[in-house]
Amino acid sequence: MxxxxxxxxxxxxxxxxxxxxxxxxxxxxxxxxxxxxxxxxxPSFIIEAAFQAAKEGKTHYTPNAGFLSLRRAVAEKYKKEQGAYYDPEGEVLITVGAMEALVLTLMSILNSGDEVIIPDPYWPNYQAQVLLAEGKPVFVPLYEEGGWILTADRVLSHLTPRCRAIIINSPHNPTGSVYGSNELQEIVRVCKENDILIISDEAYEKIIYDGEYHSICSLPEMKSRTIVINTFSKTYAMTGWRVGYVLGPEPLIREMTKLQENVAACASSISQEAALTALKRGExxxxxxxxxxxxxxxxxxxxxxxxxxxxxxxxxxxxxxxxxxxxxxxxxxxxxxxxxxxxxxxxxxxxxxxxxxxxxxxxxxxxxxxxxxxxxxxxxxxx
Ligand SMILES: Cc1ncc(COP(=O)(O)O)c(C=O)c1O
Missing domain, CATH: 3.90.1150.10 (Aspartate Aminotransferase, domain 1)
Structure with missing residues (x-):
C-alpha cells in the first residue's frame, strides 16, 4: 500500500x-x-466592532490582500512609528495571523534546498515552516552571555551561497531579547554584502520594557531587503481572531497575494474589521x-x-x-x-x-x- x-x-x-x-x-x-x-x-470595544461588522453584512470574502481600509491603517502605523513608507495597494498583505504570513513568505522566496538562518534558541514553528517550503533551516547559536543577540561573525561562519534569508525575531520568543539599532546595523551589513533578505518577525513589538522599538525595515536601504511579519495576536490579546500581515517589496507581495488566494482566500472579514478598530483605538x-x-x-x-x-x-x-x-x-x-x-x-x-x-x-x-x-x-x- x-x-x-x-x-x-x-x-x-x-x-x-x-x-x-x-x-x-x-x-x-x-x-x-x-x-x-x-x-x-x-478589549471589549474590539469585540463590539466585530459584532457591528457582522450585523452590517461584512460576512463575505474580502480582497485576497485584505480590506484596503485595514491595509491603509497598517501602512499608516509603519509610517508613523518607523518612518517606513509602504503602499497599501501593493506592499501590504493581510494574513491569517503571523503564522500564515510566515508560510506564505517562505513558500514565495525559497527554491528547494535554499537555506534560512534561524538564530537558536528559536520559536519552533520556524523550523517546520522552512521545511514545509522545502528550504533548509540553518541554526546559528545564541548565547546568554551575548544577551541572546545574533552577531555578524556568527552569521558569517554559517553562511553559504544557498542562504536566502535570516529570521530576526525581536522581541525574541523564548529569551525576551530585543535588538537595539547598533545590533541591527551589524546584521544589515552582512545582509547587504551578501544579498540576503531579512524576515523580521515583529509579533511582540509592543511588549517591550525599556526604550523604543526599532524595526530593521526602517534602516537605510533595508525596506527593499526586509519582509516584515506582524500580527494582532499578542499586542491586542487577539490570538483566536487570526489576523496578521506582511509588508514587503511589491513584486513579492503580488506573488504572495496569488498564493493567499489559493491557501485561505483571505483573512476573516469580521476579524479584519476588529483589527482595524484595534489599530485605530487600541493604544x-x-x-x-x-x-x-x-x-x-x-x-x-x-x-x-x-x-x-x-x-x-x-x-x-x-x-x-x-x-x-x-x-x-x-x-x-x-x-x-x-x-x-x-x-x-x-x-x-x-x-x-x-x-x-x-x-x-x-x-x-x-x-x-x-x-x-x-x-x-x-x-x-x-x-
Ligand atoms: C515569535 C512568534 N511569531 C509568530 C507567532 C504566531 O502568531 P499568530 O498568532 O499571529 O499566528 C508566535 C506565536 O506564538 C510567535 O511567538
Whole structure:
C-alpha cells in the first residue's frame, strides 16, 4: 500500500511545547507558566466592532490582500512609528495571523534546498515552516552571555551561497531579547554584502520594557531587503481572531497575494474589521496590558532571585523569561517534568526551542502575580 502521508508532512518535527501541554493536561491542579498567549480577554470595544461588522453584512470574502481600509491603517502605523513608507495597494498583505504570513513568505522566496538562518534558541514553528517550503533551516547559536543577540561573525561562519534569508525575531520568543539599532546595523551589513533578505518577525513589538522599538525595515536601504511579519495576536490579546500581515517589496507581495488566494482566500472579514478598530483605538488598552506585564515581570524576577538554582538575563520584551537551570545538572526536559510532577508547575523545557535552549526553562508571565508567587513557592519547596 502507498504511504498515506507525504514525505513533506512526515518530516515535520513534533512540537516540544505541545508535548508539555499534553502532559500538563493530566495534572488539573498545576499552575501554568507556559502560556504562549496573553491571558487577557480581547478589549471589549474590539469585540463590539466585530459584532457591528457582522450585523452590517461584512460576512463575505474580502480582497485576497485584505480590506484596503485595514491595509491603509497598517501602512499608516509603519509610517508613523518607523518612518517606513509602504503602499497599501501593493506592499501590504493581510494574513491569517503571523503564522500564515510566515508560510506564505517562505513558500514565495525559497527554491528547494535554499537555506534560512534561524538564530537558536528559536520559536519552533520556524523550523517546520522552512521545511514545509522545502528550504533548509540553518541554526546559528545564541548565547546568554551575548544577551541572546545574533552577531555578524556568527552569521558569517554559517553562511553559504544557498542562504536566502535570516529570521530576526525581536522581541525574541523564548529569551525576551530585543535588538537595539547598533545590533541591527551589524546584521544589515552582512545582509547587504551578501544579498540576503531579512524576515523580521515583529509579533511582540509592543511588549517591550525599556526604550523604543526599532524595526530593521526602517534602516537605510533595508525596506527593499526586509519582509516584515506582524500580527494582532499578542499586542491586542487577539490570538483566536487570526489576523496578521506582511509588508514587503511589491513584486513579492503580488506573488504572495496569488498564493493567499489559493491557501485561505483571505483573512476573516469580521476579524479584519476588529483589527482595524484595534489599530485605530487600541493604544490605551495596549498600555494597560503592558503595565500589568511589567508588574508580573518584576514579580517573576524577584522570585527567580529568591530561587537558588535559578538565574536569568532579564527579558527586555515579550512575556517570557528564559531561566538558566544549569546548576541543577539535569537536562531541561527532565527538570520541566520534575517541576510538573512534583511541584505541579508547567514550564517549557529550553530544548523545545532548539539545542541552543538546553539548560534553560521558559517561564511565561502571561498569568497573575498570585500564580507566579504560588508557583515559585511550590518550586522552592521541592528543589
Ligand atoms: C515569535 C512568534 N511569531 C509568530 C507567532 C504566531 O502568531 P499568530 O498568532 O499571529 O499566528 C508566535 C506565536 O506564538 C510567535 O511567538
Amino acid at each position: 502507498q504511504l498515506l502521508c507525504s514525505e513533506r508532512i512526515l518530516q515535520l518535527p513534533r512540537s516540544g511545547i505541545r508535548r508539555m501541554f499534553d502532559l500538563a493536561a493530566k495534572h488539573p491542579d498545576a499552575i501554568h507558566l507556559c502560556m504562549g498567549e496573553p491571558d487577557f480577554a480581547t 490605551e488598552a495596549v498600555m494597560d496590558m503592558l503595565t500589568k506585564y511589567r508588574r508580573r515581570r518584576a514579580t517573576l524576577l524577584q522570585e527567580i532571585e529568591k530561587t537558588r538554582s535559578f538565574s536569568c538575563c532579564p527579558p527586555r520584551g515579550t512575556f517570557y523569561a528564559f531561566v538558566n537551570v544549569r546548576r541543577l545538572g539535569d537536562k531541561s526536559e527532565d527538570i520541566a517534568l520534575r517541576l510538573l510532577k512534583e511541584a505541579k508547575v508547567v514550564t517549557v523545557p529550553g530544548s523545545a526551542f532548539g539545542s541552543g535552549g538546553e539548560g534553560y526553562l521558559r517561564f511565561s508571565f502571561a498569568t497573575s502575580e498570585d500564580n507566579i508567587r504560588e508557583a515559585f513557592d511550590r518550586i522552592r519547596s521541592i528543589l
